[in-house]
Amino acid sequence: MNLTRTSTGTVLDIAAQLLSYYGLERTDLINTGRASLSIEAAVFRAVTGRIPNAFTRNPNTSELLLETNEPTQEALAWISAVLPTDAPHDPDTGVDDHLEHIRTWVSTPDFFTGAVPTVPEVIGVVLRAKQTAENLAAVPAQRAAA
Numbered sequence: 628m629n630l631t632r633t634s635t636g637t638v639l640d641i642a643a644q645l646l647s648y649y650g651l652e653r654t655d656l657i658n659t660g661r662a663s664l665s666i667e668a669a670v671f672r673a674v675t676g677r678i679p680n681a682f683t684r685n686p687n688t689s690e691l692l693l694e695t696n697e698p699t700q701e702a703l704a705w706i707s708a709v710l711p712t713d714a715p716h717d718p719d720t721g722v723d724d725h726l727e728h729i730r731t732w733v734s735t736p737d738f739f740t741g742a743v744p745t746v747p748e749v750i751g752v753v754l755r756a757k758q759t760a761e762n763l764a765a766v767p768a769q770r771a772a773a
Contacts, residue, residue, distance in 0.1 A: 634761070643754050652664055666753065714728035715728060732744070
């Protein structure tokens with residue numbers, strides 16, 4: 628199944644379904660034997676229809692696959708855009724680090740509650756990103772500091 632011509636909203640919808648079915652891997656980008664998927668792996672699978680062996684064996688290769696797949700990057704940028712914090716910004720390249728932003732959000736306990744986002748909360752964020760992607764023409768610019 629090749630979904631490269633599929634809309635970002637559809638990719639995010641499929642990613643949410645994959646996370647609901649397989650569960651969420653929140654500590655690692657790759658999954659070494661567990662059935663659950665990271666958000667990034669779910670999005671990559673939604674775009675390509677498969678998970679290469681790199682996602683179970685090599686974090687550097689899996690990150691490279693994510694960074695070089697434009698539909699995956701676009702979907703991850705929408706997820707990052709709807710999170711309650713700003714993505715880390717590299718002033719040298721001028722690029723936001725959406726992978727780091729998502730990974731930090733999903734695995735770091737909330738300052739006030741001490742809890743990490745639940746699987747339904749993560750799926751809700753992915754679906755909110757889907758709605759946002761379907762309703763806006765471009766990823767919103769980074770929010771200004773208050």
